[in-house]
Amino acid sequence: MNRFVVVRYGEIALKKGNRKLFEKVLVNNIKRQLGRSTVERIRGRIIVSVPSERLRSSIEIMSRTFGIQNFSVGTWTSYDLEDIYLTSVDLAKDEMKRGRKTFKVETRRLDKRFPLKSVELNPLVGERILEELPETSVDIHNPEFKIEIEIRDEGVLISSGKTTASGGLPVGVSGRALLLLSGGIDSPVAGWLAQKRGLDLDAIHFSSPPYTGERSFDKVLSLAKTLSIYNGGREFRLYSMHFTDAQIAVHKHVEERYSLVCQRRLMMKIASKIAEAQRIIAIVTGENLGQVASQTLENLRVIEEQTELIVLRPLLSYDKIETIELAKQIGTFETSILPYEDCCTVFVPSNPVTKARLFDINRVEAGLDLECLAKDIIEKSKMYRIKNGDILEVKSIEIPEEAS
Numbered sequence: 001m002n003r004f005v006v007v008r009y010g011e012i013a014l015k016k017g018n019r020k021l022f023e024k025v026l027v028n029n030i031k032r033q034l035g036r037s038t039v040e041r042i043r044g045r046i047i048v049s050v051p052s053e054r055l056r057s058s059i060e061i062m063s064r065t066f067g068i069q070n071f072s073v074g075t076w077t078s079y080d081l082e083d084i085y086l087t088s089v090d091l092a093k094d095e096m097k098r099g100r101k102t103f104k105v106e107t108r109r110l111d112k113r114f115p116l117k118s119v120e121l122n123p124l125v126g127e128r129i130l131e132e133l134p135e136t137s138v139d140i141h142n143p144e145f146k147i148e149i150e151i152r153d154e155g156v157l158i159s160s161g162k163t164t165a166s167g168g169l170p171v172g173v174s175g176r177a178l179l180l181l182s183g184g185i186d187s188p189v190a191g192w193l194a195q196k197r198g199l200d201l202d203a204i205h206f207s208s209p210p211y212t213g214e215r216s217f218d219k220v221l222s223l224a225k226t227l228s229i230y231n232g233g234r235e236f237r238l239y240s241m242h243f244t245d246a247q248i249a250v251h252k253h254v255e256e257r258y259s260l261v262c263q264r265r266l267m268m269k270i271a272s273k274i275a276e277a278q279r280i281i282a283i284v285t286g287e288n289l290g291q292v293a294s295q296t297l298e299n300l301r302v303i304e305e306q307t308e309l310i311v312l313r314p315l316l317s318y319d320k321i322e323t324i325e326l327a328k329q330i331g332t333f334e335t336s337i338l339p340y341e342d343c344c345t346v347f348v349p350s351n352p353v354t355k356a357r358l359f360d361i362n363r364v365e366a367g368l369d370l371e372c373l374a375k376d377i378i379e380k381s382k383m384y385r386i387k388n389g390d391i392l393e394v395k396s397i398e399i400p401e402e403a404s
Contacts, residue, residue, distance in 0.1 A: 003075055004050070006072045008046075008071060008072075011069075022067070023041055025171075026068070029232035030233075034058055037050045037058070066169060066198070068167070071162070072161055074091075074148075074158055075157075088105070089133065095145040100144035102136070102142075104143040105121075105122045105149065108149070108151065125147065126138055148162070166196065171195050172198065177312065182286065183223070190285060194314055204238075205224075208242075212340070220238075225389045226330070226335070236385075239274050250262050256351075260348065261361065262364065265306045268303055268311075287300060300313075378399055382396060383396070
């Protein structure tokens with residue numbers, strides 16, 4: 001029996017006039033990740049055919065692909081009742097191998113020419129499964145697996161073992177964004193949530209050698225690789241910025257209590273330059289409200305003043321416990337808690353301002369040439385091209401004059 005994956009989507013179905021575009025992006029994202037496969041659309045479903053030896057790895061990829069609500073392993077069969085019975089029993093046997101024994105049969109009769117109604121076919125298939133597999137039992141309220149039968153114009157589509165996927169929108173339908181990626185817990189989760197809303201993501205990281213060592217950057221690179229596997233098979237770029245000279249300059253010329261806000265403003269300025277050069281119109285951060293001194297409304301407003309781009313903060317309504325749970329779910333938590341310093345812990349003021357005013361910031365920054373600092377940092381930095389968890393290339397960053 002030739003098996004394939006039956007992909008179902010949720011939110012895409014609500015897009016009405018744009019539905020075909022969203023479906024097309026999702027299909028292309030699946031193809032990028034699966035390589036040698038056949039992906040086709042039929043009404044409300046996507047059918048993914050892969051070689052049998054790659055079925056398990058393909059299922060793993062489906063589970064993390066945004067835009068997919070759930071999926072099942074399935075197969076086509078004919079309108080012949082005996083074929084429907086045999087196929088259903090075979091799928092039930094597969095479920096039993098996974099330790100599942102209680103089941104339910106659900107039928108959707110999309111082709112009304114089929115002689116039996118759904119309520120008539122369900123018990124017939126259920127009885128046949130019970131006859132062939134007496135270890136099983138029916139549970140219509142909380143079954144361990146379902147045999148789902150769809151009577152279609154193309155034939156009868158039968159699937160089982162529905163698995164919940166990541167949901168959301170396909171990466172790429174909402175445009176591109178640049179994530180400010182630290183080595184902490186919050187920013188990778190913010191990036192993942194941005195991807196879930198259909199954003200094609202790149203990231204920028206600020207390090208402070210020699211205060212932050214190679215292990216600190218390796219930690220961030222690992223987080224970037226993890227995020228890249230959620231990027232719909234698209235290339236994920238990590239821009240690595242050496243921020244030490246800028247931090248020293250801020251520390252020397254700015255009143256200590258304002259230094260943290262000024263550093264973050266400079267980060268925002270540099271991120272904005274990189275984003276604009278890549279025609280990216282949004283910046284994503286892991287900022288929240290009230291977690292640290294820089295995350296007050298007043299400070300966030302002053303920091304955001306350094307860019308004309310949209311600044312997205314997906315974690316704004318999350319508490320720390322919720323963020324940690326998400327980090328564990330997506331596979332970034334264990335990396336994020338590795339005890340290596342990042343640039344945000346270097347030159348931290350003992351009494352940082354919590355309600356900065358732009359007037360005061362402009363005053364304390366008067367002795368700094370922010371444009372020159374930003375240019376020097378970009379010239380010394382590197383860009384890592386990553387795809388599906390693998391580094392493709394490391395190269396210098398080039399910013400066109402009109403974007404600098």
